[in-house]
Amino acid sequence: MLSAILAHAPALQTVVPLIAAPLCVLFGRRHLAWAITLAASLISALFAAYLLAQTLDGSVISYELGGWAPPLGIEYRIDAVNAFVLFIVASVGALVALYARESIEQEIDPALHVYFYTAFLLCLTGLLGVTITGDAFNVFVFLEISSLSTYTLVALGAGRDQRALTAAYNYLIMGTIGATFFVIGIGFLYMLTGTLNMADLAERIAALGDNRTLRIAFVFIFVGIGLKLAMFPLHLWLPNAYSYAPSVVSVFLAATATKVAVYVMLRFLFTVFGFDYGFQAATLQTIVVPLAVIAMFASSIVAIFQSDLKRMLAYSSVAQIGYILLGISLLNKPGLTAGIIHLFNHAVIKGALFMAVGAFVYRIGSSRIEDLRGIGKQMPWMAAAFVAAGLGLIGVPLTAGFISKWYLIQATLDEGAWWLALLIVGSSLLAVIYVWRVVEAMYLAAPVQDAPVKKAPWSMIVPTWIMVLASLYFGINTELTGKAASTAADLLIQATQIEKAPETVPGAPAAGE
Amino acid sequence: MFDDFSSSFIIQHYNYWMVIVLMMVGLYIVVSRGNLVKKIVGLNLFQTAVFxxxxxxxxxxxxxxxxxxxxxxxxxxxxxxxxxxLTAIVVGVATTALGLALIVRINERYGTIEEDEIADIEQEIDRQESA
Amino acid sequence: MHHHLILRVVSKMLIPPILLYALYVQFHGDFGPGGGFQAGVIFAVAFILYGIVFSLDHLRRAVPPHIVRRFVALGLLIYAGVGVANLFLGGNFLDYSTLAHDAKHGQHYGILLVELGVGITVAAVMISIFFAFASRPPTIKDTDW
Amino acid sequence: MEAFIDIVLFGFLILTAIAIMRLRNLFAVVMLSGVFSLLSAGLFVVMDAVDVAFTEAAVGAGISTVLMLGTMAMTSREEKPPVHNRLFSFAIAVIVGAALIYGTTDMPPFGSPDAPAHQHVGPDYIERTPKEIGVPNVVTAVLASYRGFDTLGEVAVIFTAGIAVIVLLHGRTRPARTARARKKEKDV
Known part of the structure; x- marks a missing residue:
């Protein structure tokens, strides 16, 4: 029985939250909706863990939806790369579901709680569906499920701050332009190859060779996803969306949404397009490396001058995405490993930080740094969690953040780019400044409130500390993350190398036909 | 010979070019206009051209x-x-409905649907907060 | 729009054929253009017309919003439910061939069911959206147009 | 003949799009966007996409227009003159357009039966549908069965939009109106 269920794990881990979402609406009770959400996200996380365990040795699972063999039907294709991302998204989803119950009490009108959970489940479904699929158009469909539910979730912040509405609107415009660019790119690819299946696309693109239509397809897919993952000059929607969304939504988005977009980027760059022909490699090296470095510095500096903690963390996210993109665009194995490991570590660290901020908002109703003065004594658990996760953000040894930066610096040194290594260290010092500003306010300043502030509820402390402990654990024991990331990097590089030898691909039409 | 090639090239590609002109108009409306409803109309135009x-x-x-x-x-x-x-059209109308609902709410809160006026109001809120 | 007598009479005559046409589009999608999505939109249009020409209260009485919301969920559940049923019948998710003894019949039932799911959700969502928009206070009056 | 209709429709579409861009009366803009949808539905019919045309007419010209009119009734009817940097917007549109046109130069010719898109899964669907699905409308077969999971996703998108609008526009119903309406009914 169990093995029969596990055989369908790929489909189920997306479908369980997808079915749970309408169930919430059908029953229409908020406590029941919470229970359904928690159960569905836990089940989904278990399936994801199972898939990760199955693929950690480098094997690939293929699941044919509707029983139609690809490329005729839609295929779910899981390898170490996306299994790892699935695991991140689903497990963060489960923790956020636990955390949400108390957090939304204060920030969202109780009449809307059922719809909050529904939108959250849909967002989870969308992110999981984007990650697991092996079909290029299916990516778009699930991307839009996650995007539309994200706009809704951000707009729910309007109960606390009306600017959530304009943040959601701007995100909608930018996100839709991004998605449309992506669709244009897919359309061009379809025109050239006649297929939508990613593996099939990879073979046919390799056989095609360089081509102007292909170049433009690449550019549009790159820019489209770049908008979704807040790549440096395209990040303008992110700070407002993260700052005005309800706290729990900020937690979930910061920990998962951009990570999934990075994954899609990886998948298209390496598996679908491959790096064989110069155009993409040149684009990445000459455009993305400088952009990533600018993001690391400019956003960190902007973060230093923020008076709102959520906003500060949002800018810090843009900078951290810079590290991930830098690792990827080095185009070597250590760089890729660094990028993927940082994907995971940053998800855990930012998740923990935003959870701590959510607890402050829950108790004192503000996330402005000056209102947090003295909170270190009043909410010791959450303040300590913030500091511990903040150390990870800086990259202090024995935290997960250190591991990512260690790999990243190694990767730059492998390329002989010692100046990049220096820049990475330099930008980490900026993180010290903005984290210190908060620590200073929390511990060294006199409390603003005379009235005692109550401790955060357990249902918020527990998930926060699970995240914090994870960030510490994965800073000491890198077996799981290191293995998953290096297997993933190997797979991605292999995918590119296979395409370098198109004659080994059976059945692909000869170039120039 | 060259003439023949270029005319057939145009006949073979004019369809795509017309579509691209429509896309450009749509994108231009989205980026250049400050009216929130007009932006959505532009977005629709852009998407329809992609269809x-x-x-x-x-x-x-x-x-x-x-x-x-x-x-x-x-x-x-x-x-x-x-x-x-067919799928993309549905996604498009879903986005439109969501965008318009946001506009209605924005108008109720800000009293305007012009981007620059909204920006002014938000700056004012910022100033009050830091004061 | 209480003063538009002609509109009211004409719409009363129009609504039943619109509903009928929606059903035709829903169940004829296998043979000609159409299917659940288009049918759902047309079906909803009949109700929206009723709501516009008579009044929102009339429409609320005919189809209460909280019931419509349940239908929004129901359609999606029917679709996903077909997929889950296929799992129990030993196939992959959404493998309709398992629904009958012979694969082709199974496909036929499957398509009919999922199209029904699509139609229900689309119609219910469109009506819900209409309710949501129509029950906000307008700033431009009816007579200003 | 098809090419002629094609060009005429494109001509009208471009004119409509430019009018939408230039006009500032939102009522006219919304109506023209409905016209744009109808024209594009016509274009889809010319290009053999009858199902798409049907949907575009119902959705683009119908539902979207109604929603936009509703929004307009609650907001404003006139667009204020744009204050944005037009040159910047123009540059973006031109760069994107130029990139796309660059991309078309290596494209297979429009309508050619030898294009790669018509050599792979496309004809497979047409060939296999009668044997495996047994419905004459291949679009329905692909939509609901071969790529049925995409359609499930599509229903989820519509569901999300429904939830989103319910969330955004909950509460604050029209109190004055309903009270008046109820009174009227009592009087009758």
Whole structure:
């Protein structure tokens, strides 16, 4: 029985939250909706863990939806790369579901709680569906499920701050332009190859060779996803969306949404397009490396001058995405490993930080740094969690953040780019400044409130500390993350190398036909 | 010879170019206009132009709609782009509905649907907060 | 729009054929253009017309919003439910061939069911959206147009 | 003949789009966007996409227009003159357009039966549908069965939009109106 269920794990881990979402609406009770959400996200996380365990040795699972063999039907294709991302998204989803119950009490009108959970489940479904699929158009469909539910979730912040509405609107415009660019790119690819299946696309693109239509397809897919993952000059929607969304939504988005977009980027760059022909490699090296470095510095500096903690963390996210993109665009194995490991570590660290901020908002109703003065004594658990996760953000040894930066610096040194290594260290010092500003306010300043502030509820402390402990654990024991990331990097590089030898691909039409 | 090539090249590609002109107009409206409703209209235009691109890909000259008639000599246009665009149209209307609902709420809170006036109000809020 | 007598009479005559046409589009999608999505929109249009020409309260009485919301969920559940049923019948998710003894019949039932799911959700969502928009206070009056 | 209709429709579409861009009366803009949808539905019919045309007419010209009119009734009817940097917007549109046109130069010719898109899965669907699904409309077969999971996703998108609008526009119903309406009914 169990093995029969596990055989369908790929489909189920997306479908369980997808079915749970309408169930919430059908029953229409908020406590029941919470229970359904928690159960569905836990089940989904278990399936994801199972898939990760199955693929950690480098094997690939293929699941044919509707029983139609690809490329005729839609295929779910899981390898170490996306299994790892699935695991991140689903497990963060489960923790956020636990955390949400108390957090939304204060920030969202109780009449809307059922719809909050529904939108959250849909967002989870969308992110999981984007990650697991092996079909290029299916990516778009699930991307839009996650995007539309994200706009809704951000707009729910309007109960606390009306600017959530304009943040959601701007995100909608930018996100839709991004998605449309992506669709244009897919359309061009379809025109050239006649297929939508990613593996099939990879073979046919390799056989095609360089081509102007292909170049433009690449550019549009790159820019489209770049908008979704807040790549440096395209990040303008992110700070407002993260700052005005309800706290729990900020937690979930910061920990998962951009990570999934990075994954899609990886998948298209390496598996679908491959790096064989110069155009993409040149684009990445000459455009993305400088952009990533600018993001690391400019956003960190902007973060230093923020008076709102959520906003500060949002800018810090843009900078951290810079590290991930830098690792990827080095185009070597250590760089890729660094990028993927940082994907995971940053998800855990930012998740923990935003959870701590959510607890402050829950108790004192503000996330402005000056209102947090003295909170270190009043909410010791959450303040300590913030500091511990903040150390990870800086990259202090024995935290997960250190591991990512260690790999990243190694990767730059492998390329002989010692100046990049220096820049990475330099930008980490900026993180010290903005984290210190908060620590200073929390511990060294006199409390603003005379009235005692109550401790955060357990249902918020527990998930926060699970995240914090994870960030510490994965800073000491890198077996799981290191293995998953290096297997993933190997797979991605292999995918590119296979395409370098198109004659080994059976059945692909000869170039120039 | 060259003339012949260029005219056939135009005939073979004019469809795509017309679609691209429509896309440009749509994108220009989205980026240049400050009125929130107008932006959504522009976005719709942009997306509809992309739909046309896909449908152009599916067209076979001399073909008919892919509804099987039983005649073995019939040439059918490619059904796959049609299916993709049916999905995309639905996604488009979903986005439009969501965007418009946001506009209604923004108007209730800010009293305007012009981007620059909203920006002024938000700056004012910022100033009050830091004061 | 209480003063538009002609509109009211004409719409009363129009609504039943619109509903009928929606059903035709819903169940004829296998043979000609159409299917659940288009049918759902047309079906909803009949109700929206009723709501516009008579009044929102009339429409609320005919189809209470909280019931419509349940239908929004129901359609999606029918679709996903077909997929889950296929799992129990030993196939992959959404493998309709398992629904009958012979694969082709199974496909036929499957398509009919999922199209029904699509139609229900689309119609219910469209009506819900209409309710949501129509029950906000307008700033431009009816007579200003 | 098809090419002629094609060009005429494109001509009208471009004119409509430019009018939408230039006009500032939102009522006219919304109506023209409905016209744009109808024209594009016509174009889809010419290009053999009857199902798409049907949907575009119902959705683009119908539902979207109604929603936009509703929004307009609650907001404003006139667009204020744009204050944005037009040159910047123009540059973006031109760069994107130029990139796309660059991309078309290596494209297979429009309508050619030898294009790669018509050599792979496309004809497979047409060939296999009668045997495996047994419905004449291949679009329905692909939509609901071969790529049925995409359609499930599509229903989820519509569901999300429904939830989103319910969330955004909950509460604050029209109190004055309903009270008046109720009174009227009592009087009758």
């Amino acid at each position: 046309m691109l896909y449908i152009s890909v599916g067209k076979i000259i001399g073909g008919t709609a892919p509804i099987l008639t039983g005649n073995p000599d019939e040439v059918y246009s490619n059904p796959l782009p049609h299916v993709l665009i």
